[in-house]
Amino acid sequence: MASSATSSPSLEASGSAVPAQRDFSNEEDKTQEALTTFINLEDCKYASKYIGNAKSSDFMECDCYEEFEEGINHACDENSDCINRLTLIECVNGLCDTCGDNCQNQRFQKKEYADISVFKTKMKGYGVRANKDIEANDFIYEYKGEVIEEDEFRERLIDYDERGFKHFYFMMLQNAEFIDATIKGSLARFCNHSCNPNAYVNKWVVAGKLKMGIFAKRDIYKGEEITFDYNVDRYGATAQKCYCEEPNCIGFLGGKTQTDSASLLPQSYADALGVKVSVEKKWIREMKAKGLKIDKSNGTNINISFVESLSLAACESMDEVTKVMSVLLQIDDEYIGQKLLSRLFMITDESLLHQVIKFHGYRCFAKLLQFYANDIGLLGQILEFLDRLPKTTKNGITSSGIDKKINDLITRDNTLYNKGEELLEKWNSYETYNRISKKDINEISKKATDVRRIRLPPGWEIVHENGQPMYYNAQLQTKLRHPPSGSSKTFNSRTSSRDNLHGFHKKNSNFNKRHRLDDDAYEKIKMKRIENEMKALEKAKDEEKRLLKEKFELENQKKSELTKIIEFANKQKELEREQSIKEKEERAKRRVEKKQVSRSSHIEHKWNKFFASVVPNLLKKYENEHNISHEHTKHCSREIVKILTSKELKKDPSRAPDEEPTKEKRAKIRDFTTIYMDKFIQKYQDKKSTKHA
Template identity: 65%
Template sequence: MSSRSLSPPKGAIPPVKLFTDEEDKTQEALKTFKCLDECQYANKRLGNAKHNEFMECDCYEEFEDGTNRACDENSDCINRLTLIECVNGLCGSCGDDCQNQRFQKKEYADIAVFQTKLKGYGVRAQADIESQQFIYEYMGEVIPENAFRDRLIAYDEKGYKHFYFMMLQNGEFIDATVKGSLARFCNHSCNPNAYVNKWVVAGKLKMGIFANRKILKGEEITFDYNVDRYGATAQKCYCGEPNCIGFLGGKTQTDAASLLPQNMAEALAVSVSMEKQWIKMKKSEGQKVVKSEGNNINVEFVESLDPPPCERPEDVTKVMSVLLQVEDNLLAKKLLQRLFNIEDDTSLHHQIIKLHGYTCFGKLLQFFRNDLEMEAKLIDFLLMLPKTTKNGIITSHIDKEVDQVKQLHKALAEPCDKLLAKWSDFETYKRITKKDIKEASNRMVDLRRIRLPPGWEIVHENGKPMYYNAQLKTKLHQPPSGSSKTFNTRRQPTNSNANKSSMKRSRLDDGEYERQKLRRLEKEKEAIEKVKEEETRALKLRLEMENQKKSELEKIIAEANKLKDIEREEQAQLQKEKEEKRLKKKNNHLEHKWNKFFASFVPSLLRKYEQQDALSHEHAKQCARDIVKILTSKELKKDGAKAPPEEPSKDKRTKVKQFTASYMSKFLLKYRKKHTSRS
């Protein structure tokens, strides 16, 4: 399933249907499956976001009527813009329980299940839902692709009519067939009012349903499944929209559905009309339109794209949100093309850095580890980015990635050295704390409400917040021009106040004035020393935490290696036992053949002993068995892999006859002696 929607024909405005009078079937529907509070994972590795480290936003907590209003929909929260939720205890400055925690807080819209006429159960809004509002999380069992394939067959054999699979990421699927949430009842529409988007929540990927437009109370909530069918037969579509393609799944759906999921299409500046035109062209050429199973895109269509450069901050936001989660090599290259081709626009380059740019490009350097051309382009692009503080480079560890590129590719050593040298000149600043915000508020400046122009940051210097532009190498005590959402600052001293200060100084003798000046300088020095101590303590604490993490990681790796060694030993032992069994079986088979070979003529050699030496028939049989065993043992000892011939040769018969005679002479000697002593 995907969020890309098809627009209705030009001029067609379908009426909004309301189902307010239909009976609420929510409780009845809940009995048909197991309702989950969270997704269940087949193993702990499934559902993990590609960037492992949690990313902080740069918002600040803002309590109003006991509620933290930080990171709301009107803010410039970088996490919210790049589809990442803030997490209590990890996202420090924005505080706990900010507004960017909709999945974690389960801030679901008021919905109900009702019975449709032709589509089974459906979901309707119980109250108006605003455009872009979070409606519900699509939950279920997160399974790998092999399990997904097995379940497709099993459900088809059981005769299930409705399948509830949604692709989470390449090789991973959400199955809400047996276990899920109410979101599973959202029906397909060729002109939906909702879409699906992928978010990162505490390191895990989540699929959320969001309103595409304002949804009225009583209106059915739908989204475009946009997949090839999962089942034996295609299903008829009953959405009733003017642009309905008639079927869900199968060839019809593949040809008519969009070629890219909505978020990817928007990031690549692809419109529905562009997709339709391309499909039409392919059909006219008699070619099939097929989408890749791994990532639900048409590779040929993506290869044909020549996306334009980003021109607005919104374009950069869309590209960066997809780049942070991208898994496909081709898509990543096309998205980067939009960034690489940006004309000399410092504000857009600052926007890239702001939206977890260093973290994103660090991941991309890993992603293109064996692609020298792409690594060179990434390094060149990083070189042209404007100067900022060093904080983002340190927290993202991108400098280590660049150093690794340098070690692996000698051809890129020079630009890598140049980039690392450039970053080494950047300044590091302490992050603004809640205490700083409180002190700034006392001075009538609310740091939480200041929206700075591109390139400007709020940094901490000598215990005070400052406005810093690394590119211009400028520091200001007051917000720079172009800032918005600022509160009135305290009025500056007038000339009369300055005159009073001057008069006061004149009344003091020079000695007293110098003493006051020294005391003031000492206090300032103490404050600076205190800040330095705090920074040193913070640095030590951070190093201790990093060492602790490193130690824990080393323990985990050692334990994993130990388990691997045990597993290898067990496999080796198992292989050894199998080999021994095989050899034993083979030896038993050969032994049986040699026994049969000798038994074919040895008993006949013993008949004369029955007649001449009055040997009983039973004794003769036992002797024959013993002789056969001894001869077989000798043959296997000579060559354990050799099989007996079909017929004994003359030479073999002679040797066996000689051995039999020798054996019987010894046996008869013992036999006669025994019988003589008895008589």
């Protein structure tokens, strides 16, 4: 079977290409049995509403348009140019205006999981297999669990270890936040590790929350076990033997072997930085050859030394821009963010700068201005880069709020005032247009040209002017009624009416070639068209005035209601804040109590060890002198240690013993041991005499 999506054969064409030893179709279905071992969650359970949130709370709206056929909306599908889908953001009903409800970019929300089941493996416990063929990059399942903060994560690691749990199901969601699927989770928890996995984990933004999804790394065939690499994504207490049986198997999960062999970066970071697997492997070999230790930094799964060794280049394709923007929109690591920004700062191709804007660029940089609020040098570079971006409409700037962020920045820091003021003045000269609405699209789609099917060259946008769609290029200060040269139609084979439309245009083109209009007739038609356009313009203006008047009246009616809503919302916010403080105080109290119990147990263990270093040696003579069995002396030794430890803890529960017993302490231990053993020997001999009598 091929190892990558690019070279793998078509699933339908190839049939079941999975080797017999990797085909688990005939293994008994253990799904129902596995479901009894944990609490199955419909959605992730959050410890509080303040965690699991995407760094940018503003909803990202795509530029797609709804496309219904047989009752199904095909907008934003796998083959579309949906900006949200490309940057790992799901569309949300009611928020994405033009793409309509129930588009194809809602796989987490609709729970569009692959057909999978649980089976029992020979060495790894439960595993997950594909019941049907799965194509490369298909969504398989969401990794669900309890979303907790780092303090709780550390406590649970210790707690589960003390309770004897053999398997841990933690996955990092973002910095200082984790998904724990140990007790509550989904079937995705049973996906095993492999050193050569067929799936990978990716982070998506879904209605403002971060979600972890498992996706097919390559074509996966019916009966194959679904696996991903735990090295980056899963956490446990101790090293465990790996049973993946792959040629490149590292032998263990966890411990030094895993650290040395693990990916040097999370996959999304590696893709955004343009790092190939071969580059990682070469660096690891070089480090080992020098005898240098390979380690992750600060528990972030990022090897700083490796990243510093990279020679980063400018993004050279739309795909590279997409990967960088996708990570920057969710960035929670300042160091990686700086490295990715350096790739953008080096871009010279204007078409790629247009793509930066297209992929939520202004919203992204509005967030980054706040993220790097204390790095004046980097903020200056960001302002310079924003100044280099091509001219566009003012709509994206206003809706993102980046102009307000810059205004706050230059008010706070005088060193950036000139750059910021120049940028704001430049943006202020940009034109504002109404975005073409879904209603307009539906009207226009009845005519010969359907704007939903037009892919525009970089720098061009579709805007709404006087009730009509216009093709606008802010850089060239050009407006056209028809698509600019270089545009392409994105028709596909789903709708046969498109082929009919193409035939209609071709037929009319041939007709015009055969029947040329004379100049006078052409002028009459032209004047009539201008007259109709002027009438339409006046009608549109009247309609706009009427709508504005209605809007003003409605706002006055709702003003008092809005005031009440704001007051209620403020009260609710205050109550929630108080509840949050109370919850944090209770968690802190529980942590203190737990630490006290843990310390007490730790001190008791030290005293036991302290006395155990002396007592057993004192009892050796009793075996020979009094003919006492070794088992009896061992029992006595344990009892003496236990009694002595108890006495010390009663004196002072918080005091730990010295590293070595002093001469005086040894004498006291010897005296107590002698008294104890004299009594024991007397009882032992009395019991022995009675037995013989």
